[in-house]
Amino acid sequence: MLRIRTFYLIFILLFTLFTILLLHQTQQDHLNLKSAQQYNNSSEEKQYWPQVQYPPEQEQFLSYFPNGDFMDQFHSLRNGLRLALDTNRTLILPYLRLGKTLEDWVPFDIMANRYEAQNKTKLFSICYKTDLAENDDDCKDLYNWVEIPWSTLFDLSVFKKHSVRVVERQNLDWKHGGGWLPSDSSAVVVVDPLTFMENGSVLDTHEQQNIQQHPIMANTSPMQKLWKWLRKEDDSIVPLPMQRPLSHRYASTSQLVQLNTRLLQFGSVSQSSAFVSSKSDQEIRLLEDVSHQMIPNHFLPLTEKATNIINALGGPRSFTVLHLHLPDLIQRETTLLQTDLWMEEEEEEMEKSTVSQDILLAPETFLEMMNAIVFELAGDIPINQAVSAALPIQPSLLLDHLNQDNDDDHHGPELLKACIDYRNKVDSRYPIIYLIIDKIKMMDENAVLKPLLELFPCLFTRNDLQKWKIIESGWNSLGNQINGMEDYSLMDYDDLLGPFLDILIANESYSFLETPSTALSMFVAKLHHMFK
Structure with a gap:
């Protein structure tokens, strides 16, 4: 009889511990935005840390990396406006790419490196001062694309009657807001729910997604280590490059507005379902004006x-x-x-x-x-x-x-x-x-x-x-x-x-x-x- 009571007591203790662990992990999965990461600008491996707090009176920005053809870039512009309106941030527009398009989607780090490489002056210098001009595909394509400000073709004054400020990037230094942040600033926070599991909410926590996750960037707590051990996850496994974006993940503007940092940098934002906004009347009017009045008649x-x-x-x-x-x-x-x-x-x-x-x-x-x-x-x-x-x-x-x-x-x-x-x-x-x-x-x-x-x-x-x-x-x-x-x-x-x-x-x-x-x-x- 004593053995039975001891067995039940041990069972209850283990069940309680397991329930606590499960609730803790569920809360982590459903956090509005789990400790949004701050991009480290050092020459060492790129890491993501909890955001730094800044005085609210300083202007706050957000930006994204462009990808795809014109319609993909247009959808990115619309989604960028949604995010900027709801979070009360200034949208820094990347340039509009004409001609040969970039890939539809790649993970954040690859997209960031690719974005930085779109400097035609440097590309010309590299290609035509070396032997790459005839053999390298990127060098062969130099005359097949160009990046220009949106305002070259489109009249952006349509945004002025809405409560959203839009500026265009001045250079390719995205870590400093394309020239809108001081060069000594390190106030950029990366948010990309399509690349980083910890950046979004899971709609179906029971779905086993076939993904290759980005390496863990922050210190793992003892509770998380125990949870990973119970789930038999092995940190020693080297993650494979992602072939497609994470599915069933999104970031909400109600979460993003809590991040008090100078710059939020997104990866691709062409996928509307990855970003949930308020759907306010103001947002609806803004998007209607964008759809009806964004005409390339400014050139x-x-x-x-x-x-x-x-x-x-x-x-x-x-x-x-x-x-x-x-x-x-x-x-x-x-x-x-x-x-x-x-x-x-x-x-x-x-x-x-x-x-x-x-x-x-x-x-x-x-x-x-x-x-x-x-x-x-x-x-x-x-x-x-x-x-x-x-x-x-x-x-x-x-x-x-x-x-x-x-x-x-x-x-x-x-x-x-x-x-x-x-x-x-x-x-x-x-x-x-x-x-x-x-x-x-x-x-x-x-x-x-x-x-x-x-x-x-x-x-x-x-x-x-x-x-x-x-x-x-x-x-x-x-x-x-x-x-x-x-x-x-x-x-x-x-x-x-x-x-x-x-x-x-x-x-x-x-x-x-x-x-x-x-x-x-x-x-x-x-x-x-x-x-x-």
Whole structure:
């Protein structure tokens, strides 16, 4: 009997101890923000320590590292504004990257190193004073990208009527707020719930995430060591580099506002679900203004070229913009062909084979794919334009022109005039199409245009307008007006500024179609709705 009582007593003691440990760990997992780390600027291994307290009267900042294409960077800007508004901090905007994009996401330390390396002056010096220029991929890409202030293309005055202050970084020294903090300051605190487990809250504590955690940066308490021992965690295991962001983690502005430090530095903030804000009326109004009024119309050479193209197509609301992402379409068709092939092989019990994209680039297969795309587009354009395009063309200058053999470029301007005349005098619903194509290597432009022209005879590209001398070819009026574009002769301005030119044109169109649809469709739709 005594043994039974002793056993129960030991059991109760062990259960109590285990419960205390469990509650302690749960509290750690669900801390609003577990001891946000302070970045150590020493040359030793990077470490993260509890934040230092600063007088509240000093201006406080937050910033982030940009990544991805324009739409990713735009989402990062929106999320940065949310965080700045709720935490009453000044947002330090990183530069906008044009051209070749950075990776969608990498862990914080890699992203920080990559950010610091985007100094083109130093990169030119390294690449062209050594033998790297011909062999290193980063050196080969130097003329394929540039970073410029957002205010070069966008009017940032929209933020002034909201309770959020926005400044732009002055240099790449992110540890000192891009030039907004004194050089002797070490007041930066790193917050990145997508990289560091201790930076966020867990939505589902029972989920076993397949992750490779960042090394532990702070001293481990005896209680934590015992907990780790009970969970059989081994500190001696060297963590592997993270391949993807942590899932089901977020940082809340109600947590971040408690951090009294001069600068909060985030990694990527393009993923909205990783940051929870108050969703106040003030925030909603701010984001609505960003969506509706952030137009790249603040750069004169860009707006002049867009205006010339819009006027050449008949003026605002007189044309439809069609954007074809050919690489994505080919990938989609390749996947469908692959699926069909595997289904046939399963029925015949054959070994599975793979479909190469080269098959789709073969003339007959490519034509078949383009015909399918044209059929799809006929169902996507506004119904009044679809009906008008399907009807026979009525007697007009356009009909006379199409009945003649006018395939050479010399008659192109006449076709454009005939299309505008037909729309103005005969059928106001008749579609004039401005085509944007994401090109691929080995692409025959005529093979793309032929099926489209059969349904839409009044279809034109920027290249057409340039060949016909209707608009200026190139960007000769650009000069040195963009900071960072050091060598005009080697920069591909069509690649760097083309997407923003397309946005300005699409904003003045009758309708905008994009296939496959991307986040750009929603961006243009919000602008279009505001100014229609």
